[in-house]
Amino acid sequence: MPTVDEKKNQKRRQILDAASSLFLDKSFAATAIDDVVKMAGIAKGTFYLYFKDKYDLLDQIVSYKSAEMLNNAIDNLKKSEDADKLTLSEKALYIADLIMDYLEEHKELAALLNKNLVYCFKSITAADNPEYSQLMESIMKAFINEGYSENGAMITAYIITDMVGSVCCDAVLGTGPYSLDEIRPYLKSAVTAVLEAHKND
Amino acid sequence: MPTVDEKKNQKRRQILDAASSLFLDKSFAATAIDDVVKMAGIAKGTFYLYFKDKYDLLDQIVSYKSAEMLNNAIDNLKKSEDADKLTLSEKALYIADLIMDYLEEHKELAALLNKNLVYCFKSITAADNPEYSQLMESIMKAFINEGYSENGAMITAYIITDMVGSVCCDAVLGTGPYSLDEIRPYLKSAVTAVLEAHKND
Amino acid sequence: MPTVDEKKNQKRRQILDAASSLFLDKSFAATAIDDVVKMAGIAKGTFYLYFKDKYDLLDQIVSYKSAEMLNNAIDNLKKSEDADKLTLSEKALYIADLIMDYLEEHKELAALLNKNLVYCFKSITAADNPEYSQLMESIMKAFINEGYSENGAMITAYIITDMVGSVCCDAVLGTGPYSLDEIRPYLKSAVTAVLEAHKND
Amino acid sequence: MPTVDEKKNQKRRQILDAASSLFLDKSFAATAIDDVVKMAGIAKGTFYLYFKDKYDLLDQIVSYKSAEMLNNAIDNLKKSEDADKLTLSEKALYIADLIMDYLEEHKELAALLNKNLVYCFKSITAADNPEYSQLMESIMKAFINEGYSENGAMITAYIITDMVGSVCCDAVLGTGPYSLDEIRPYLKSAVTAVLEAHKND
DNA sequence: AATGAATGAGAATTCATTCAT
């Protein structure tokens, strides 16, 4: 016996899922609200009960899908028992691998990110989820421990995020010259290299 | 005495310039052909004498603006007499700097590339300009000489291009967390690091 | 201990009051049932328990608010003990003043009447309230006594009502060029003049 | 051989005429742009070539139709050779008659004015047509000559305009209790009476 | 009686493209 609120949330997710699959197929611009409601199996008016307008839909999709990816990463991190023993570089590669796997399986998120993997962190930071802030903090600490300045750590993380996001989106969406499998080892060694390059900066 | 062809080309450039400035301000989707022709000072019908449709306009802008950037790079390279004596890494940094400077001064191109600096090379490759192919070849040779496999060279170049493009577009368009001045040194050391990482791969 | 009927009537009035204030602010057309129910603090479905549709609401508001104004006029008339001794013209001015005061203080009614002060009398005549018919009759008698034909009396009363309604609505709603204070003396002498003009017609 | 400009103006009038006839039948709110373009025999997009939006259409109709009425009045006035010899009161009655005749024959204007005959003068004043300003001035002079203060003249004219407009619109649209024929003599004597009442105020 | 989620027809407006002049 699902409550009213559960039903509402389920319907919201129906719309979110329909829309993100359409955005992947046809792009945001080429997708009409009409397409979304038809695929979600609801009436046009119902859509506007859940979303202010088309842009609100886009925002909510990015947040919602990003949160899914982050939660997935956190879950994985928790499960790997020896996470604590990993070096910063190893941790970075671990997370990079998780993100690549996730985007490969959720191409619709890759399409939405449009190479801006940083969006994830932005929308994550906005929602004040204690688990997220904890994660952020622990990452920063790891950087500092290895000799990075606070600013250097942030910039390095940003460059790596952008590089991984850009290359990975191209790869999984087929818009770049290489498949994810082909480029993954090179991308990972690039991550390590950039990380090392800025140590003690 | 400008020939008919020169006049045509001049009008084509008027449209191209008007459109790219509008695409920067309001995005491709939000720019109407009406806006373009008004800014270019021509009639609506005239537009379709020069471009097949709106998408053709976009394609031609990217090619045209990319060509400008590439030509600028080639000119610079030619002027620096000791270009031949530079190592691969030094050349890469030299080009990266040129691209960063150019995009900073031509934000409209940054907006059009939308983080896909690779587009440039694609649209360049399409047009068979001997100077471009020469440039490409000399770059490849430099890689091979330093011990890269052909495939490794291509992938490395691609990753670096994507990284620079992504970070640089964010920076000049103000969509990222850092300005170009702030991030440039870090980005350059990242370029070197990635380059080194794949040597002998 | 409020009876069920009293409760119903109270809720009906809540809706009526909310709606008329919104109709003043935003006009009938621009006011959504949604706005009304939100302001009245009830559910959308509840609205349709009390009113057939949006137009029924409008009708009932005009009747309800007109009745309020008429009741107010009757009360005032009763209190002024020497009402009987007044001439027709004096009575007319007395009532005109009451109406002007009332509309000044209840601009929402002025907005609803939309210059049709006659609506008041129509919706009043519909409801068969003995007090209203008494009032009407006594007014007609006063006319006849002063030499008007029955038809002349009706037409004169109509013209005066329309003139006062039109000028007064403009004044209190700020849609005309004069404030009520500025125009009131002129309007009152116009009332007297029209009254005199048709005597013995 | 009609010029392009003549054709445009003719099309604009087509739309204006179609719209005002529909506004009479169904009210402004109930008329869709779709109805207007169907009746005018043009495409929906064409409508927006001539009018900014639905409200612009309404404004332009009122101006256009008001101008027609005013021009008609001026023409009539010019033709009646002894206009100069008429007293103010006679002039007022002459104009009132013209307006009543006109609105009876152009009910669509009556519907648009919505009892606000003053709109006419507003929209007329806005357009700086020398003939209109001349008319206004000569009317004001006539008032002053007969002993009115400037303010008194304005207010009196306003009250009369509002009264005639209100009563007359009701009459021709059938929303009031009397037909124009029935009420015209009473309305005219009311005009004279109000005029007299404020002399020397 | 009361609720409020769902409906879907219908509204206004936009805009890429065509074509007669």
Added chain:
DNA sequence: CATGAATGAATTCTCATTCAT
């Protein structure tokens, strides 16, 4: 070559009303 009026399908969003709970 150049023009710009005309097109009409497509799009987003609104809102009075219903009905299962």
